[in-house]
Amino acid sequence: MIRTTNFNAGPAALPLEVLQKAKDEFLDFNGAGMSVMELSHRSKEYDAVHQHAKALLKELMEIPEDYEVLFLQGGASLQFSMIPMNFLSKEKTAHFVMTGSWSEKALAEAKLFGNTSIIATSETDTYRYIPCISEVPSGGAYLHLTSNNTIFGTQWQQFPDCSIPIVADMSSDILSRPIDVSKFGIIYAGAQKNLGPSGVTVVILKKELLSQENEQVAKILKYSTHVKADSLYNTPPTFAIYMLSLVLEWLKEQGGLSAIAQRNRKKAEMLYKAIDDSHGFYRGHARTDSRSNMNVTFTLTNDELTKSFITKAKQENMVGLGGHRSIGGCRASIYNAVSIEDCEKLASFMKHFRESV
Structure with missing residues (x-):
């Protein structure tokens, strides 16, 4: 078979070595006599996969101890709502840097829950560049940005320093370069570009933010719910997390x-x-x-x-x-x-x- 050269924006190319390993283990995962897709998410066999994926992500990204790593569902699109639902209110303001369609969608959702402010935008030039930020107002709920913009082909070269939590949608460039995780309050990313197949969303959350959660949120939409349950509150996308672990192994092997x-x-x-x-x-x-x-x-x-x-x-x-x-x-x-x-x-x-x- 001749492999197609895949330049799709997402779901995107996966490493051939990862696909081959998944193929070899597809019917019998680690001697279980069944596929990883068939394993109970409460089983010790699946728990080993789950913990391995978390540990590898922490290692590769050098995630500090005061951060939680969650494997959720709903893609970045759910995070557009879930973040302001938990951390924004009518008494607070979330600040946005507008660099394309995804920041527009994140802003639209945030407006449903509290005050918003656009502090920089490149919209008038068809989002051809990442705008400069002269100053980030203090006292806001958070500053939201999209680290890489798939549609317009722009990427942050350097992240801002500010006194409020930075919330970053890194769906399309997470794990593509080293970053200082400690600069961010929340990093979130759909998996289907650099992390693995579609179906799982990685959220990296500073623990101190959990004390600021809005109590009037449905239990399944609260980050603390998923932290307490180790991302197992409901049945997680087990096969996608397994594939994520294989991609992380491959990435480690690449250096x-x-x-x-x-x-x-x-x-x-x-x-x-x-x-x-x-x-x-x-x-x-x-x-x-x-x-x-x-x-x-x-x-x-x-x-x-x-x-x-x-x-x-x-x-x-x-x-x-x-x-x-x-x-x-x-x-x-x-x-x-x-x-x-x-x-x-x-x-x-x-x-x-x-x-x-």
């Missing part, structure tokens, strides 16, 4: 976050060079100082060329290169599991396509 960050920079530089050397044939959407190492977005001179580019790329066994419907053009999502060779193949195709028209 951890410093090594993967170096590889991700190399991959991105390769594609941005193909854009910059094209004399305007390809035009990057993101401003150069805000370019993402996860999602490379670009346009061609017209829609017909774009369609031809995507069609011919598919003929070369490369898929997922269409841009988001809101801005069009093209997008190569080059998450951790996308190899250097995959990016070399795309960069070479971009050059040959440009020369052929």
